[in-house]
Amino acid sequence: MVILINHIELYPNLFDFFTGRGRLYASAAEGFFFLSGTVVGMVYRRRLALGMKFIFKRLWRRALELYVIAVGLTLLFTYAALITGHTAIKYGLSADTHWQHLLYNATILHYTFGWADFLSRFAILTFLAPIGIYLLSKGKWWLLVLASLAVWHFRGNNFIMAWQLIFSMAMVTGYYWNQITQRITNLKPALQSRLRRAVMVGAGVTFGFSYLSLYLMSYLQNVAGHLPQWLNHATWSWNNFDQIIWRYCDKFTLGPGRIAFFLLWFTALYLLVEKHQAAIGKYSRDWLLLLGQNSLFVYIAHSFIVFAFKLFIPAQTSIWQNFLITASALVALSAVMTARAVRNGEFNQKPFSDFYLLPVFKRDQTAVADGD
Numbered sequence: 001m002v003i004l005i006n007h008i009e010l011y012p013n014l015f016d017f018f019t020g021r022g023r024l025y026a027s028a029a030e031g032f033f034f035l036s037g038t039v040v041g042m043v044y045r046r047r048l049a050l051g052m053k054f055i056f057k058r059l060w061r062r063a064l065e066l067y068v069i070a071v072g073l074t075l076l077f078t079y080a081a082l083i084t085g086h087t088a089i090k091y092g093l094s095a096d097t098h099w100q101h102l103l104y105n106a107t108i109l110h111y112t113f114g115w116a117d118f119l120s121r122f123a124i125l126t127f128l129a130p131i132g133i134y135l136l137s138k139g140k141w142w143l144l145v146l147a148s149l150a151v152w153h154f155r156g157n158n159f160i161m162a163w164q165l166i167f168s169m170a171m172v173t174g175y176y177w178n179q180i181t182q183r184i185t186n187l188k189p190a191l192q193s194r195l196r197r198a199v200m201v202g203a204g205v206t207f208g209f210s211y212l213s214l215y216l217m218s219y220l221q222n223v224a225g226h227l228p229q230w231l232n233h234a235t236w237s238w239n240n241f242d243q244i245i246w247r248y249c250d251k252f253t254l255g256p257g258r259i260a261f262f263l264l265w266f267t268a269l270y271l272l273v274e275k276h277q278a279a280i281g282k283y284s285r286d287w288l289l290l291l292g293q294n295s296l297f298v299y300i301a302h303s304f305i306v307f308a309f310k311l312f313i314p315a316q317t318s319i320w321q322n323f324l325i326t327a328s329a330l331v332a333l334s335a336v337m338t339a340r341a342v343r344n345g346e347f348n349q350k351p352f353s354d355f356y357l358l359p360v361f362k363r364d365q366t367a368v369a370d371g372d
Helices: 002-008 016-022 028-046 052-084 099-107 118-137 141-153 159-175 177-185 189-222 229-246 256-284 287-293 295-312 319-344 365-369
Strands: none
Touching (some): 002 028, 002 295, 016 189, 028 118, 028 159, 028 177, 052 099, 052 118, 052 295, 118 159, 118 295, 141 159, 189 256, 256 287, 287 295, 287 319, 295 319
């Protein structure tokens, strides 16, 4: 849902004050990669008994599915943009519109277009994932970590070489999830409390700074001519410090600062959701769980919705128009998801309920029973 709001790109729309417009020091995209890698690590550890041949076959078949969908959507959205005359609907449309060239470049994944372009990246990572599972099965997690860090170090401007680090680290996390949580829960309660507090405070302070830099600092810069000298000076000093941080938070090449902020914010968000997941499930009627269990379908559906909406968005819009258009896109996604869930009989079912967030820190069992 956050990705949908950010891809509609109508600001301000009120929703963006909750999403950060994808322009904070870390974004939902990193979470998407990390959760995918974590699930791969969890699921295929359970399937080791079926043999590595089974795992290679299953993951490579999945990679092929993602590849075919990615190439198909690129060609479909390219054709739609050209046939409708909306060639500026999204950056990245190939200047070479000869179909044989488009087909070739899309097939070798040198060209992607549309709002489902992450699928081609996931296809590559999924193809390589069995190697990681093999190393993990042999207890060579350190070799996977070192190899991933080495690839990231020499990433240059290559997206896959950069973002594979999150996916690989997540695979290790998912594979050793039980051991990790057991080690943490075995810590003394006082130490657990201090660690949790440190994570929450650190995340709150850094997220707050990033959030205020995006909204408040930008506003102050826009009205700089009307500010007193001391505030004007403070604003530009703030901007200079923010720019220094951004040197290490590049999104495409996954700067080290971005990795650090993501890990801190994701951990804090995990702890919050884990603590309140019973209430979240109750009040959302497990709708969010349903979205998570069908993430590939939701991601593909969102790409069609964004494309369709952008065909009709006027050049100039007000904040309330932005809000209504974005809200309508969210309603459209909900309607599509509801129709699919009804057709498949997924409502009131939890086929993957074992993937509910597992507690990292020990908590009072009475409180857990009461849904705290």
